[in-house]
Amino acid sequence: MRIGQGFDVHAFGEGDHIMLGGVRVPHDRGVLAHSDGDVVLHALCDAMLGALALGDIGEHFPPSDPRWKGADSTDFLRHCDALLRERGWRVGNADVTVVCERPKVGPHALAMRERIAGVLGVPADTVSIKATTTETLGFTGRREGIAAQAIVLVRAL
Numbered sequence: 001m002r003i004g005q006g007f008d009v010h011a012f013g014e015g016d017h018i019m020l021g022g023v024r025v026p027h028d029r030g031v032l033a034h035s036d037g038d039v040v041l042h043a044l045c046d047a048m049l050g051a052l053a054l055g056d057i058g059e060h061f062p063p064s065d066p067r068w069k070g071a072d073s074t075d076f077l078r079h080c081d082a083l084l085r086e087r088g089w090r091v092g093n094a095d096v097t098v099v100c101e102r103p104k105v106g107p108h109a110l111a112m113r114e115r116i117a118g119v120l121g122v123p124a125d126t127v128s129i130k131a132t133t134t135e136t137l138g139f140t141g142r143r144e145g146i147a148a149q150a151i152v153l154v155r156a157l
């Protein structure tokens, strides 16, 4: 077994929804990002890459590369999973914490778990999505942006 962790932040911008864990979540803001700005999937990808010391998401999908403009982050997740599997590993379990005042994540958590598990080809009960506010403190507290932290355990195939 090996373990990895990942962390990602995006600022809120114009828009009426955000992508979280591969799920479209209605919100009164969007996010500023090169891709679809899915902090959950970006943190998860970094945790998976970190578990095998394979660098980070920016090395695999450079923000300077126009191919990733507006990209669906489930494609990043699929790619990271393929990198793991071709080396003889798969995700054992993943635990993600989303940090924001709004949107409320709880009502979307099951859909996110099922979406991520579907992409990774693992049972949904091995993917955990949690959320917390920062009690109005800091950039998340001021509703300027959203953050996510992920921890992943990988197992031999």
Ligand SMILES: Nc1ccn([C@@H]2O[C@H](COP(=O)(O)O)[C@@H](O)[C@H]2O)c(=O)n1
Pocket: 099, 100, 101, 102, 103, 104, 105, 106, 107, 130, 131, 132, 133, 134, 135
């Ligand atoms: N964006 C969020 C933030 C929190 N939750 C849920 O509310 C609970 C209480 O949050 P506190 O920050 O006040 O501790 C938290 O445990 C989550 O269940 C949420 O769904 N979405």
Ligand SMILES: C[C@@]1(CO)OP(=O)(O)OP(=O)(O)OC[C@H]1O
Pocket: 008, 009, 032, 033, 034, 035, 036, 037, 038, 042, 057, 058, 059, 060, 061, 062, 063, 064, 065, 068
């Ligand atoms: C995902 C990538 C893709 O170009 O860009 P962003 O959507 O801006 O997201 P970030 O979390 O800054 O990660 C870097 C990039 O790999």
